[in-house]
Amino acid sequence: MIDFWWRPLLVFCALIAVALSAALFWGLMVAMLVFIAGLLFYLGYHLRQMAAFAAWLQHGERARIPTASGAWDEIFYGLDRLMRRQKRSTSKLSAVLERFEHAAQAIPDGIVMLSDADQIDWFNPAASRHFGLDENTDRGQFIGYLIRQSAFHEYLSGDDYREPLIMKSPANREMSLSVQMVPFGDKQKMLISRDITQFEMVEAMRRDFVANVSHELRTPLTVVGGFLETFLDMGSIPPEDFHKYCDLMQQQTERMRRLVDDLLTLSRLESPQNRLVEARVDMVSLVQSLYQDAQSLSAGRHQISLVSESSDALLGNADELTSALGNLVSNAVRYTPEGGTVVLRWGWRGEALCFSVQDSGEGIEAQHIPRLTERFYRVDRGRSRETGGTGLGLAIVKHVLTRHQGRLVIESKVGQGSCFSACFPLSRVVKSAD
Numbered sequence: 001m002i003d004f005w006w007r008p009l010l011v012f013c014a015l016i017a018v019a020l021s022a023a024l025f026w027g028l029m030v031a032m033l034v035f036i037a038g039l040l041f042y043l044g045y046h047l048r049q050m051a052a053f054a055a056w057l058q059h060g061e062r063a064r065i066p067t068a069s070g071a072w073d074e075i076f077y078g079l080d081r082l083m084r085r086q087k088r089s090t091s092k093l094s095a096v097l098e099r100f101e102h103a104a105q106a107i108p109d110g111i112v113m114l115s116d117a118d119q120i121d122w123f124n125p126a127a128s129r130h131f132g133l134d135e136n137t138d139r140g141q142f143i144g145y146l147i148r149q150s151a152f153h154e155y156l157s158g159d160d161y162r163e164p165l166i167m168k169s170p171a172n173r174e175m176s177l178s179v180q181m182v183p184f185g186d187k188q189k190m191l192i193s194r195d196i197t198q199f200e201m202v203e204a205m206r207r208d209f210v211a212n213v214s215h216e217l218r219t220p221l222t223v224v225g226g227f228l229e230t231f232l233d234m235g236s237i238p239p240e241d242f243h244k245y246c247d248l249m250q251q252q253t254e255r256m257r258r259l260v261d262d263l264l265t266l267s268r269l270e271s272p273q274n275r276l277v278e279a280r281v282d283m284v285s286l287v288q289s290l291y292q293d294a295q296s297l298s299a300g301r302h303q304i305s306l307v308s309e310s311s312d313a314l315l316g317n318a319d320e321l322t323s324a325l326g327n328l329v330s331n332a333v334r335y336t337p338e339g340g341t342v343v344l345r346w347g348w349r350g351e352a353l354c355f356s357v358q359d360s361g362e363g364i365e366a367q368h369i370p371r372l373t374e375r376f377y378r379v380d381r382g383r384s385r386e387t388g389g390t391g392l393g394l395a396i397v398k399h400v401l402t403r404h405q406g407r408l409v410i411e412s413k414v415g416q417g418s419c420f421s422a423c424f425p426l427s428r429v430v431k432s433a434d
Ligand code: ADP
Pocket: 327, 331, 332, 335, 336, 359, 361, 362, 363, 364, 372, 377, 378, 379, 380, 384, 385, 388, 389, 390, 391, 392, 393, 394, 395, 418
């Protein structure tokens, strides 16, 4: 304050001093005129500075404060400092806002900000995908007009938002959403949505899997339980019947054992802790032993041959490869009627080294082929069971091949037969010396 007042006071004192000197030399009248002229000059100076200030406020460049002298210089200088500080805090604030905007854009969950009247104030791109909201037309709209599902309306109008609402996306019927309202501030709300399609699919697969396993186990258990009940009811059983029943019970327990073995194999293959233990696998002798297995499984009912065109080995896990390729061989024998042919082949197919099993069986209709590696998927359930199938063989094959960066190629013609090939990339091949 003192800083500001000393200048006008100084000017005033100087004016009085000049007026007093004029009074001494020229009299009181002249002194008065000198004093008034000085005051008018001082007023004119201030009016000029004010005019410059007003012009700058109206049209001036904000970055360039006008230059001034005296007390006005101090005012302009203070204003300049104030504006710089404000500019700094504005740019800090807009950087924070920009960061928030970027984060909101990147969040995979949908966020919709609603006013106290449930009108859309703001939403992020994920919310736009989840609810089909349009940036240009939907801001300010009542959310209930845009999401026209009765369950959502009930949820919105209720006041219990502790549990999320599970609903189908209005933009895509295939997408399942979990939405939750979060009230905040003064009657405002935030609608958070999450895409749970994948989670629901996994959950459905888990339910189907448990149902399938239970169903597969129930039949043999019922058979074994039935025989045991018969034994208890009958007291004594003729020895030939006893042997027949025991034989049937053994078949059923064997079926359960195979199922449990395959389930354990699958679970081991899926376990993330179970890393692939690799070594050089001599494929020529592995294929030779698969050929012998095929012969003993067929027991002379088929013509089986082996074509070994490559002596290259594989980098992989011998047990897993034996189990996977063995499944292909056993399927070919099981699904080929008596008198048919089965050809095992180990050799190059273009860029990949493949183990193929070609059979002259009944073949598979094209629409089943993409689903064959699903657990428990069977084209002919009766035939699979009759021949001791668990419905898990090709699921195991797919897992093993995936772990070896390989792929399963299935070619089939109804009435002519099928060819299942397990193909491995060059990176898995260990070239033989010859
Ligand atoms: P399964 O234990 O039932 O044989 P897989 O997973 O090994 O189960 O095979 C799935 C289904 O694929 C079989 O039930 C069968 O319908 C079909 N399939 C597999 N291999 C052959 C084949 N060589 N010829 C015809 N159908 C086959």
